[in-house]
Every structure is written in C-alpha cells, then in structure tokens.
Amino acid sequence: QVQLVESGGGLVQAEGQLRLSCSDSGRTFTSYILSWFRQAPGKERAFVAGISRSGATTYYADSAKGRFTISRDNAKNTVYLQMNSLKPEDTAVYYCAAYRTDGTLIYARESEYEYWGQGTQVTVSS
Numbered sequence: 001q002v003q004l005v006e007s008g009g010g011l012v013q014a015e016g017q018l019r020l021s022c023s024d025s026g027r028t029f030t031s032y033i034l035s036w037f038r039q040a041p042g043k044e045r046a047f048v049a050g051i052s053r054s055g056a057t058t059y060y061a062d063s064a065k066g067r068f069t070i071s072r073d074n075a076k077n078t079v080y081l082q083m084n085s086l087k088p089e090d091t092a093v094y095y096c097a098a099y100r101t102d103g104t105l106i107y108a109r110e111s112e113y114e115y116w117g118q119g120t121q122v123t124v125s126s
Contacts, residue, residue: 002026002115004096009120012086016124020081022096022117029077030054031100036070036081037110038092038122045095049081050106059106086124093119 008020020036035050049070050059058070067086072079079096097113107113 002028002032002098004098004115004117006094006096006117006120009094009122011123011125014086014088014124014126016086017082017084018086018122020083020094020096020120020122021078022080023076023078024098025077028100030074032098032115033101033106034070034072034079034096034098035106035108035113036079037095037097037113038090039095039119040089040092043092045110047108047110048094050108051079052104052106053101057104057106059108061108083122086122088124088126091122091124093121095119 006022036048037045039045047061048064051070055072067084069082096117098115099113
C-alpha cells in the first residue's frame with residue numbers, strides 16, 4: 001500500500017521559488033512512477049511532471065519546462081518538485097500521484113494513477 005503525503009506548499013511572491021516534497025512510508029517506493037499534478041480554481045487537474053522509478057527519466061508539461069524540476073530520493077522514499085520563477089498562474093493545489101509498473105513509461109493521464117496524496121496549496125501573488 002502506498003500512502004503519499006505532500007508538504008512544502010505556501011504563499012510566495014511572483015518570481016519566487018518553492019520546493020514541494022512527497023513522502024511514502026511504504027517499502028515498495030521504487031516500484032512506482034511518481035508524478036505531480038495540479039488543480040487551479042475552476043479548472044481540471046493537470047499533469048505537471050513525472051519521474052521514472054530510478055529517477056533517470058523525467059517528463060514535463062510545457063508549462064513546467066525550464067522552471068520546474070522533479071527529482072526523487074529512493075533512500076528517503078521522497079519525490080520533490082523544485083519550482084522556480086513562479087507565476088500567479090501556478091497557483092493551484094499540487095498533488096503527488098503514483099502508479100506501480102515494471103516499465104519506464106511516464107503517463108500524463110490522471111486515470112493511470114492508482115495513489116494520490118491529499119494535496120498542498122501553492123499560492124503565488126503578483
């Protein structure tokens with residue numbers, strides 16, 4: 001069983017930075033593809049970034065490329081999202097999500113993900 005717990009959200013000014021963390025207390029962390037999604041007010045939840053089981057492969061939404069970096073520390077059962085040059089349009093609830101796989105393909109479709117965290121609010125002021 002995977003239980004994902006996000007932290008690190010908060011209020012930041014435009015052009016600022018935040019680092020989100022998502023931890024799992026289970027013993028099979030390396031079996032999962034991990035991704036970050038976000039849901040802005042009045043909008044559907046959208047893929048932000050994903051990372052393979054080993055951390056060697058990453059995949060970003062266009063909105064995240066060049067500003068956000070996803071990484072994972074399998075020894076700590078934690079995945080991170082470093083967010084730089086934040087914009088007001090990045091304001092959203094950010095969710096960590098996971099699905100178990102033997103492969104390396106990182107899906108952007110929400111329906112592929114089996115486990116979700118509770119979300120952490122990120123607010124970027126202009």
